[in-house]
Amino acid sequence: MSTVGIIAEYNPFHNGHQYQLEEAKRITGADQCVIIMSGHFVQRGQPALVDKWTRTKMALSCGADLVIELPVHFSTSSAEFFAYASVKVLHDLGMVDCLCFGSEIGDPHILGQIASILCHEPPLFKEKLNQFLQQGNSFVTARANALIHYLTHQEDLDIDKDTLIDLIGSPNNILGIEYLKALQKLRSPIKPYTIKRIGSSYHADDLQMCLSSATAIRQSLVNQPDISHLTHCMPKKALRYLAEAIDGCIAPMDYDDFSTMMNYQLKNATSSLLESYMDVSEGIENRFKKAVSCYQPISYIVDYTRTKRYPISRIQRTLLHILLGLTKKDFQAFVDRGYVQYIKLLGFKKNNGDLLKRLKRHATLPIISNVADSIPSLDNLQLRMLEDEMKATDLYNIALGNKYGTSIKTDYTQPVIIL
Numbered sequence: 001m002s003t004v005g006i007i008a009e010y011n012p013f014h015n016g017h018q019y020q021l022e023e024a025k026r027i028t029g030a031d032q033c034v035i036i037m038s039g040h041f042v043q044r045g046q047p048a049l050v051d052k053w054t055r056t057k058m059a060l061s062c063g064a065d066l067v068i069e070l071p072v073h074f075s076t077s078s079a080e081f082f083a084y085a086s087v088k089v090l091h092d093l094g095m096v097d098c099l100c101f102g103s104e105i106g107d108p109h110i111l112g113q114i115a116s117i118l119c120h121e122p123p124l125f126k127e128k129l130n131q132f133l134q135q136g137n138s139f140v141t142a143r144a145n146a147l148i149h150y151l152t153h154q155e156d157l158d159i160d161k162d163t164l165i166d167l168i169g170s171p172n173n174i175l176g177i178e179y180l181k182a183l184q185k186l187r188s189p190i191k192p193y194t195i196k197r198i199g200s201s202y203h204a205d206d207l208q209m210c211l212s213s214a215t216a217i218r219q220s221l222v223n224q225p226d227i228s229h230l231t232h233c234m235p236k237k238a239l240r241y242l243a244e245a246i247d248g249c250i251a252p253m254d255y256d257d258f259s260t261m262m263n264y265q266l267k268n269a270t271s272s273l274l275e276s277y278m279d280v281s282e283g284i285e286n287r288f289k290k291a292v293s294c295y296q297p298i299s300y301i302v303d304y305t306r307t308k309r310y311p312i313s314r315i316q317r318t319l320l321h322i323l324l325g326l327t328k329k330d331f332q333a334f335v336d337r338g339y340v341q342y343i344k345l346l347g348f349k350k351n352n353g354d355l356l357k358r359l360k361r362h363a364t365l366p367i368i369s370n371v372a373d374s375i376p377s378l379d380n381l382q383l384r385m386l387e388d389e390m391k392a393t394d395l396y397n398i399a400l401g402n403k404y405g406t407s408i409k410t411d412y413t414q415p416v417i418i419l
Contacts, residue, residue, distance in 0.1 A: 001031050001032065001354065001358070002028070002029060002030045002031055002032075002097045002098070003030055003031070003032045003033070003034055003095055003096050003097055003098075003355070003358075004024050004025060004028045004030035004032075004033050004034070004096070004097065004098040004099070004100050004193075005033075005034045005035075005036065005090040005093075005096040005098065005099050005100070005190070006020065006021065006024055006033060006034070006035050006036070006064075006099075006100055006101070007035075007036045007070075007083070007086040007087070007090075007099075007101065007175075007179070008035055008036070008037050008038075008059070009037065009038045009042045009043065009048070009075075009214070010035075010037060010055045010058055010059055011038070011042055011048050011049050011050075011055070011214050011218070012049055012050060012055065012058060012214065012217060012218075012234065012238065012242055013055065013058035013059055013062060013234065013235070013238040014211075014212060014213075014214060014217055014233055014234045014235075014238070015210055015211055015212075015233060015234060015235060016102075016197070016198070016211050016212075016213070017059075017062070018062050018063070018235050018238075019195075019198065019211075020100070020102050020195055021033060021062065021063045021064065022063060023100075023195050024098075024100035024193070024195065025063070027100070027193055027195070028097070028098040028100060028191075028193055030097065030098060032065040032066070032352065032355050033063065033064050033065050033066075034064075034065065034066045034067075034068065034090070034093065034096060034355075035059050035064045035066065035067045035068065036068050036070050036086045036089050036090060037052070037055065037056070037059065037067050037068070037069060037070060037346065038052075038069075038070050038075035038076075039052045039069050039070070039071070039072055039075055039389065039392060039393070040052055040072070040392050040393055040396040041072055041075060041076050041320055041324070041392060041396075042075060042076065043075060043076060043077070043079070043082050043317075044313045044316055044317070045076055045313060045314075045315075045316030045317030045318070045319065045320045046255045046316060046320070047253045047254070047255060047257070047258065047396060047399070048253065049218050049221065049251060049252045049253060050242060050245045050250070050251035050252065050253070051245070051250060051251070051396065051408045052069065052346060053346065053347070053408070053409070053414055053417055054241050054242070054244075054245045054250075054251070056346040056347040056417045057241045057347065057417055057419065058237070058238040058241050058242070059347075060347050060348070060349055060417065060419040061235075061237035061238065061241070061419060062235050062237055062238055064349075065348065065349045065352050065355055066345070066347075066348045066349070066352065066355055066356075066359070067345075067346040067347045067348070067417075068089060068093075068343055068344065068345060068346065069344040069345075069346050069389070070082075070085060070086055070089065070340070071085075071340055071341075071344070071385055071388070071389055072324065072326070072388060072389055072392045073278070073326055073330070073331055073334060073385065073388065074086070074339065074340065076317055076320050076321065076324075076326075077278075077317070077331075078139075078314075078317070079140075079174050079175055079178050080178055080181075081335075081339075082175075082178070083175055083178030083179050083181070083182050084178065084181075084182040084185070084339065085339040085340050086179075086182075087099065087179055087182035087183060087186065087188070087190075088182065088186065088338065088339045088340060089339075089340050089343065089365075090190060091186050091188045091190060092338075092340075092343070092363060092364045092365050093343065093359060093362065093363055094361075094362030094363055094364060095355075095358045095359060095361075095362045095363075096190055097190065097191065098190060098191045098192070098193055099179060099183065099190050099191070099192050099193070100192075100193045100194070100195060101172070101175065101176050101179055101192070101193075101194055101195070102172050102176075102194070102195050102196075102197045103170075103172045103173050103176040103194045103195070103196065103197060104166075104167070104170040104172055104173050104196070104197050105167050105170070105173055105194075105196070106194055106195065106196025106197075107194070108176075108180070108192055108193065108194045110167070111173065111176050111177050111180055111194065112180050112192075113151075114147060114151070114167075114168075114177050115177045115178075115180035115181040115184060116181075116184065117147065117150060117151070118143075118147075118177065118178075118181050119181045119184045119185055122150065124149075124150055124153070125146050125147070125150040126146075128145070128146035128149045128150060129142055129143055129146040131146075132145045132146055136308055136309055137308065137309065138308065138309050138310065138311055138314065140311070144168045144169065147164075147168055148164055148165060148168065151164055152164070172197055176194055179192065180192055198211060210232055210233070211233075212233040216233075217230060217233055217234070218252070221252045222252070222254065225246060225252070227239060227242060227243050227246065230242075248406065249404035249405070249406045250400055250404065250406055250407075250408055253396070253399065253400065253403070255298050255299065255316070256297040256298050256299055257399045257402070257403050258298060258323060258395070258399050259295075259296070259297045259298045260295075260402065261323060261395065261398065261399070262292075262298050262301070262319060262322075262323050263292050263295050263296065265322055265323055266288050266289060266291070266292045266301075266322070267289075267292055269322070271285050271286060271289070274288065274289075274322060276327050276328060276329070277318075277321045277322045277325070277326060277327055277328065278317075278318070278321035278326045278327065278328055278331050279314065279317055279318040279321055280318055280321070280322065280328075282309075284305065284310060284315075284318065287304070287305045288301065288305060288319070288322070290304075291304040291305055298319065301319065302315050302316055302319070323395065324388065324391065324392055324395065325388075325391070326388060330384060330385075330388070333381060333384075334381070334385060337381060340365070340385075341365065341366075341381055341382040341385045341386075342365050342366045342367070342368050342374075342378070342382050342385070342386070343359075343363055343365050343366065343367045343368065344368040344386075344389070345367065345368065345369045345416050346416065346417060347416055347417030347418065347419065348416070348417075348418060349418075349419055350418050350419060366378065366382065368386070369416050370415070370416075371386070371390070371411050371412050372412055374386075386411075389411060390410065390411045390412070393408075393410055393411050394410065396408070397410070
């Protein structure tokens, strides 16, 4: 019995995800598929369109066998921490044979070459990285420029410079490189596979007939809450769960739905308190405070604060960490002790008893299937991570109440999804 792992947000689950899931099982020969999925907040620092339990149902109904939650500290972190934490969970499950991910290039050899450079950081690369950082570039831009400079001076480069520039600037390639780097650092026996992305690009905001991006689907729902225009973009079962969420007034959710809470946080917190939160650095907290001299939606705060060094995604993540109260101190404690502190089940297929037995037999971390029952057995650091996760759900619920007058269940009251 072989198992393939996929790292995802499913925000929401669309035809491209269905294609990846089916191809992952086909090319790896895996019998079962485990998903590591973000919870109520995702890697670009935004709230998920729809709650994590609805997205779990989407995944399970479309071919996933087990869905495990990536804690909010890492689901909303930079690509490096997001990828490493996700791969580490798959590694700690002790039963995953393969990791399959999408990429724009579809070539694991080239991505592996780049991952090796980032993993070992040769002197020339480090020198150029520091040089580009000193010029005021963001870390992402500085690292990309350093990679281009380093690789174009290597005789065994398997790719031309223009293609290399496109490769390093593509979101799925960036994550793919980080996944491979994490596997190398962990010396994990998990074997990587990549599937070439088809259809719309990651950031494309226009709907296509069959293979639209999640970005386009989310944007379309802002303009047209009726989901009839999505029948060609999402699998029928996933679309049905999205329809139920919209009809039940628990979706869609948007970043600006959290504006009131964000304004309160920024206005009332001292600069020193803001500085204690994840990703707050170099006086960015002062720009945040200036942005809310009077009430402003989060989208305005992001636009006001963005700079060459701080792109939109970095600003959004930083603001979200302030809103959720995620501190640098706690984050570093989690990293120092192996990143994710437990395995929290979101859902599984009813007929997969063997998969759960293997999970319990091989996992090296505590398994949480019932929050209330698990709390007494957690140590202080594990409990701290779980409490932050529960708070993230509570804040998501508050925003739902403000927008629709409704709510979802909490981590205490929502049982594991079984389909």
